[in-house]
Amino acid sequence: GNTLASLQMGVWQFDTSSAGLGGCPYAKGATGNVATEDVVYLLHGMGIDTGIDLDLLVDAGNFISGFLGRKPNSRASTALLNKRVA
Numbered sequence: 001g002n003t004l005a006s007l008q009m010g011v012w013q014f015d016t017s018s019a020g021l022g023g024c025p026y027a028k029g030a031t032g033n034v035a036t037e038d039v040v041y042l043l044h045g046m047g048i049d050t051g052i053d054l055d056l057l058v059d060a061g062n063f064i065s066g067f068l069g070r071k072p073n074s075r076a077s078t079a080l081l082n083k084r085v086a
Contacts, residue, residue, distance in 0.1 A: 003039055007046075014039055019061030020073030035074030037061055055080070 020035035058077045065072040
């Protein structure tokens with residue numbers, strides 16, 4: 001998506017949100033934020049060392065989502081958490 005295209009154009013800094021939480025208060029249902037976990041997963045998949053432990057990041061996003069009573073909005077987190085229980 002947009003993150004990959006931006007990387008290919010030389011952009012190297014992105015605003016993300018743990019578990020994709022947040023959004024636009026004026027657009028009901030719009031997340032508005034890319035999940036940090038998804039961007040880190042993409043970067044790691046491209047062989048880019050971020051220095052971030054993706055498993056710990058997923059745990060942190062899962063914790064804050066549960067604390068807030070919200071569902072995480074991260075595809076990478078969903079896949080990795082499902083893989084843990086499989």
